[in-house]
Structure formats: structure tokens, C-alpha cells
Amino acid sequence: MSHPDREPAITRVSDLQTTDSRWIALHKIEYTDQAGTPRTWEVATRKTRGKAAVDAVAMGNVFLHPSKPPSTMLVIQYRPPLDAYTVEWPAGLIDADETAEQAAVREFKEETGYDCVVTSVSPAQAADPGMTNANMQLVMVEVKLGGDDALPEQRLEDGERIERVMVTLDDMYDKLVEYSKRDRFVVAAKLFHFAAGMHFAKTSGHVKL
């Protein structure tokens, strides 16, 4: 956000009890391990999971332009959990009555303004398996641009501010490293890992191309 209306600011952080929360909860899991020993584990869960049995989708996107190199659209938004602007691929929760593909097309349109075509859907992946049961699917999507470069209107919810940034696929890794150095910016781990995988394939000398 180069010119936000004003900088978001946290005014208060307080303990929240699972009894009082609307979106997320803590649970204590009691289990027996492989040796038969009883153990416990603490886990954070979402209260919103629907029939898909998967919480969320992220859209790995490729923009193809007649005269420009293949690019991807990143979204930058203020995230209160980090009190920072995060750099991510467009993403969102899957509604209770949606498939992953439907959620991907809907959320991509809302956050970027573009209609996209789904090219692949990953298996469900565990977001942070030591701490939560949250999971997601990576949906690869493609947008074919004409010559017109005007950005379509986003369909954001009241109060949502999402900045769109287009970077070429070849520049993506370096741009993410740059963003990470900026004050109050942080790159989301899944996006960074995808870019790091591309970078590793290109530069390590250990991958057959």
C-alpha cells in the first residue's frame, strides 16, 4: 500500500476464550500414540469449515498477454494478525456449499476483478500441521489478456482494501525477497515457497530441466 488512506493501527489485544470466539477455537486433543501412551495436543481450528472438508483455496495465477512476458498477480493487504501488509496470491475460504474450483473462480474475481480459467487443483494440503488442522488447496488459474491493460474493478467487501501488483514470473522470487525487506511487509509462506521452488529449479544445478 504505497498510499493508504491512513495506516491501520491496533488499539487493543486481549485474551479471547474459545467460548466467546466466532471464527476460530482452541481444542485439547487427547490421543494414544504409537507406543500406546496417552498424550495431549493443543490445536487451533476454524469454526467455518463447510462440506468441502477443506478450509481455503489460494490461486496460483498466470496472466498471458500478447506482447508481455507471462506474469502473476499478487495481492497486498493489511493483516491484523501480523500488524503488517502481507504479499500473497489471491485466496479465500471455501463457502459451505462450494467446490474448490467454484471458490477459486469466485474469490479470484472478487480480489482481482478478472475472470479466470482453472488449469489444475492440488490435493488438500495442511497449512501448519503442528498448530492447526487448517488446510487448503492450491488452484492454478490462467487469465488471457487482450491488448487492453485497464484493471477491472474489484468486488471487495465493505472495508476490504486489496492492492494488486503484477510481476513477471521470472522476477517473482526477487520481488518477494525485496518485499520482505520493506518495513511492515511480510510475504506469505506458501507463495514464498512456490517462488523458492521455481528459483531452486532454475539456479541450483540439482534439478533436471
Added chain:
Amino acid sequence: MSHPDREPAITRVSDLQTTDSRWIALHKIEYTDQAGTPRTWEVATRKTRGKAAVDAVAMGNVFLHPSKPPSTMLVIQYRPPLDAYTVEWPAGLIDADETAEQAAVREFKEETGYDCVVTSVSPAQAADPGMTNANMQLVMVEVKLGGDDALPEQRLEDGERIERVMVTLDDMYDKLVEYSKRDRFVVAAKLFHFAAGMHFAKTSGHVKL
């Protein structure tokens, strides 16, 4: 885990209040957004973060063998939050008095039995920015093997069972897709995204190699 002593089993899941938890907590964040509107957000946090200001490291590892293709070691373990076996890169929390590099070398030795050399350390990345402030650094490490293929002993904590699986870098993506299809197995999102980035670089035709 092809032959665990017995299958782990969850015996009870109960609501946990932040007041009573040891490892993780829920917080309510009150903040003013870019338009100056007061809003709230719910977040899950770790109670264990130390001086590094980063929670965890994951070790993207490369094993170099005199006569075998470059490979990586994956770890498979039962994760109570998912009631499943997760396929991940070795990872762990950074202790209060450690740097990311130190934690990486220590945790890698504990989980794999191998001494490694750190080749790069990523910026801090946000694990799941909509839900938590949890963050991590991807530490790339290298192990040079001699001709001896015997697995060194792990240094696991009481009750920890971590299976080690070596896959070639060229097979990694396909193996992760296979694991995802197995009953009660799930691949961690960061690992999957790294592999998907490698796969995309090699196969999409959109990346200069």
C-alpha cells in the same frame, strides 16, 4: 509409517480456553482500518516465541551422493491436529536463545540424524496470515554423503516417531501427489508449494530456464 507399533487414535477432543492452554492462545485484536473504521479480528498465537521473533524453521534439504541423483529427505509423523500422518521437510521451533541457523542445524540433526551445512536462510514468512501470527524461515541445507548409505541414529524426544524418506529432487513433486492420495496422509502446504514451484518451472513453458 508402513509398520507403526499401533495406529495412533484420538480418544477425546474438548474445547480449550486460552486461560488454560500451555502452547497456543486466542486473542481478539481491536484495530482501526485504512478508512478509520474500528474493527476486530480473531487470531491464534504461539505462547513460545523467543528472541528471534520468528517461531520456527523448516529445512529444505539436498543430499548429494557420489553415485546417486540429488535427493531430499522428507519426514513423516503422526500429527494430532489432523489425525493424520503428515509429509513435511524437517522443521522445528526456534528456542528462545537460538538463531534460525542454529535451530536449523540442531533440529535437522535431531529429526534426520545428519549434520548439515546451511546454504541460505529466507526472510521471515507468515505461515497462515488470515488466522495466525505464526511465522517461519526456510533454511536451505546440504548434506554430502560418502558411499556409506547407513542411516544415522535420530535424536528424538520420548514418544516421538519420525519416519525418514529419501526421494530424488526430480521425483519429489510426483511422490507428494502420490502421498496425498494415501489414506490418512496429508502433505504440508509449504513443502507442496516448493515442489509445485519446481514442477511449474520445469513443465509450464512460462518460465525461462
